[in-house]
Amino acid sequence: MRVKSGHIIARAIAVAVLVLAVSAPLVTLDEALADGPGSGDAALAVESLVRATVAGDTVLEVRASISPALATVGDRLVLTLTVVRGFDGALAFPRVTGEIEPFEVLDVIIHETDERGGDVRERRQYVLTAFETGDLSVPSLAFHYVSPEGDTAVVHTDALVVTIESVVPPEERDLGPTPRDIKPPLELKRRIWPAIVIAVLVALVLAGLLYLRRWLRSRRREGPESEVAREVRREAAHVAALSRLGELDRSGLVEQGELPRFYLILTDVLRRYILDRFSVDAVDMTTKELGSAMHGADLDLGDEAWTLDLLSYADLSKFARHMPTGERAHDDLVAVRAFVERTRFRGLSESKGEE
Amino acid sequence: MYADIKAIGERIERESEFLSTLVGEINKVIVGQSYMVERLLIGLLADGHVLIEGVPGLAKTLAVRTLSRAIDTSFQRIQFTPDLLPADLIGTLVYSADSGEFTTKKGPIFSNLILADEINRAPAKVQSALLEAMQERQVTIGSETFPLDDPFLVLATQNPIEQEGTYPLPEAQVDRFMLKLRVGYPSRDEELEIMERMSTGKEPVASPVVSPETIIKARELVREIYVDDKIKQYILDIVFATREPSVHGMDLDDLIAYGASPRASIHLIAAARAHAFLQRRAYVTPEDIKAVAMDVLRHRVIITYEAEAEELTSEDIVQRILDNIEVP
Structure with missing residues (x-):
């Protein structure tokens, strides 16, 4: 009975662990973006704001930010590009797809255009990651604008620098030399002669057995009669x-x-x-x-x-x-x-x- | 009773005189090969077809042609080739534009003696047509059936070498041949005589010395030759030993895949009678059985792979059986 009750308790614990594991909150992309610049970690973000006047009186405001400003290798970084402009004209966002050295783009979210108070607000967010350490820079990005009159203008953001740190604790980073490559696999010399000798011996034994079997059969077929029996019959x-x-x-x-x-x-x-x-x-x-x-x-x-x-x-x-x-x-x-x-x-x- | 046998013996003495003349005429052309000539005569007298196997140049074709000339029968030689068709052999219906009707054109099989040269070179359908005619002794062309002439004897040859591009006869079809002969090389003296005879520029030709009627009459006499029950039991012992060697005290079960068919018993007794006739005897002795047993059985005993691995042939097996079955 003790064993049975032990089983039941173990099962109950296992079920509880499973329920906790299933109900544990998973961090989704949207939640990660919600924690981006402007949230609690905003102090760690790097931001750039450029304002330009295009075609007379149209004001174009381009904001670029990356968060967090300090991360470790493989961490997700969110690059947010926000443009505020007048109703008229057309704007082309820079192409931030694939890779922007030394970052990799993992995901892109294009938010709906927000039109309020005579302005148009457009926002795009890019989830980046980096596998190099040190101060890495998101290069200057170019926004192309065409006014209703056909005038064009290009607005560049400033480069944004973030620091990527190694996952190794700081106190261990400078200890000892860099680990060397492990030795390549040792090449074993194949010793083929013993195998050949064994194979030949096995073949000889098999051949001998077959010959013996055949000889015995042929002897039996011939119906050998012992010399003694023949002599007795003869006499x-x-x-x-x-x-x-x-x-x-x-x-x-x-x-x-x-x-x-x-x-x-x-x-x-x-x-x-x-x-x-x-x-x-x-x-x-x-x-x-x-x-x-x-x-x-x-x-x-x-x-x-x-x-x-x-x-x-x-x-x-x-x-x-x-x-x-x-x-x-x-x-x-x-x-x-x-x-x-x-x-x-x-x-x-x-x-x-x-x- | 013995008087009856004696009377048959006297008739055989009288009516077998043609044999000396026939053999003499054949020997004018063929040097040596007495074994083959004797077996051909056995086939002729016992009304059984003969398959002759031997390497090229051993006078197989010449022997058969000479035999047919000496008997004064109609003779056809059919060279079996891969493109031969059954109609080339048995005949076909030909449309006549004048009469607007189909007429039957008989093939070369409508002859007394057929030499099927290199029978294993023709495809199965032709072999099948020939072997069916051999068995049924009649041929159907269109909707009409024609009986074949009597005597009707097929002497087929095949070459044991050059097996590429050949169609080996299936066991069921080989079984229809009464005898399968293995022809060997002539002796040194015989070959010398062959050289001398063939280098004169005039090839000897046999003359007709025997009529087909004589052969048919001789066949009737052969069927009257007495076979004692002890001889029949001896035949059964031999044939059954090919099927159940262990029952006869021989350890050959592993070597024989299939034993001889009942046709073997039928042909063995018929061939033994013919052999006795050739000895001018009115009764069959174990010697007659032993003399023809190898030729009757060698193509009817199918050996196993194990026998082949031991480099044994069906002849070795048959010989062991003949050596171990007690003679009455």
């Missing part, structure tokens, strides 16, 4: 082949007349045995391809020829609906078994062969 090739041949013999496919199926299994046993024992990929090869591939294997020419003959004959049964005789099928089974027995130690080390 056990005849065992697996003889086992499957025994199963085929006992299956009774020949007696049932399912000779295409018999030859399909028989050639599969033979192809897998050649693959495992002689590392010739007979399973994925056609008979013709196998004929070429067996040339490099550790096989006798007679065995090569016999194998191709058997596979070609089996192709007839497998793909051309040729129906071999039961005797032929039995003979081929015996021949395959004999081939496996004959080559069971082929290509293995001597010691294993002797075992």
Whole structure:
């Protein structure tokens, strides 16, 4: 609860500050002008009054004043030009726009012409500022008058001098030397070599990783088989082949007349045995391809020829609906078994062969 | 049953005699390129269009022209250029001032053998017109539809180099070619013979030795060649391995963007039959499949960017599949 009440008090204070800030009087331009010459600070104003008689009896009175006479840099100064003249004739105010060195004109107000007692009173006010210090002078301003008869006259005001002071307190103005310019930003030498070395190292690491990934993938695609696994398969090739041949013999496919199926299994046993024992990929090869591939294997020419003959004959049964005789099928089974027995130690080390 | 196959084999023996004569006649003009000539004959016998790709000067055009002369068929060579229009190919309606009617002027596509030379140099609309005619075997001019002659065979060539200013055939259109051949350079001895043969001043010309009717008859016989179920399964294994390699134990999924379409299976069995016919065999063996598989599949297997990054081609992928699918 204390926290809550604290919040409420803080909020109330904030709202009060805000209301005060909003209701604080803002000094408008008109108010600034109202405080100009003739007001309370009139004693600080500098004024010039020029009277001239033009075209016989017309009296022209030009008053110029600037207030305040003492100001600091950036303060607003109000230059008031007032002309009192007769009804007739025309008057041209001097051009006080943009800059009148060393002052800048911030704003201009042209008051309505006041006609009283046979005179015409015209007034213009200029809000000025200056950013230089010292005694600055508003130059002499020229008013051009043309009488109804066409006579012309020019009336010049006197120069008005105001003093502009620095914002630095007077007691500090002469202390120490003038502040020097700050040093320009220090130019740092770019050390590019470490960045290059790091970039090269990162690139090398990335390239290495990519190469490793690619190598692993390609290795996986090739389906590497460990040397040990291959050797085990190789040594056990005849065992697996003889086992499957025994199963085929006992299956009774020949007696049932399912000779295409018999030859399909028989050639599969033979192809897998050649693959495992002689590392010739007979399973994925056609008979013709196998004929070429067996040339490099550790096989006798007679065995090569016999194998191709058997596979070609089996192709007839497998793909051309040729129906071999039961005797032929039995003979081929015996021949395959004999081939496996004959080559069971082929290509293995001597010691294993002797075992 | 085997007797039926044997009977077909005997018929093949008799009716394939023209092959020796035809090949002999072609060899009078073409030195080497036995692979290309054999594949052209497969296309002819299996009724499938052939796309031949090879660098200039490998006798692609000469081989096709010689084949057409030896068969005694009507032959048209169409040089595909960027300004060719479909009407230049299939024909158009011409207004006759005398009769005040439109008459049909048939284009060069109305021929037995079409040589579409540098097919990738013509814009898509012309390629499309040709490939549509290849598929439908008929052409519509105005409101009238005309069947194309039989045999109708399109042999198209394209150059693998100078790809600037060409319009590569989209995959869907390449798929309509039964075979895509890659023709290589002749051997040293073959090139020597080419030099000697071509420097005599008299270019050899093939004579007509086979009639189109013989070819049509042979085609009927080719369709009778026996394909066992095990062979059909083997074809499906190969084609499906291009779509789902992992199912077949191959880690190629990352390398294949799109596998072969069912057209591949259709063309593979047809081309294998024709290959068996060329071997004078009445049944298809896995050897026939393997012999034609590369030409049937190389343009139907679309590889991924990853495969390209590994500098693999569709041929490498197809070869891996053929090497890893168990032969029945």
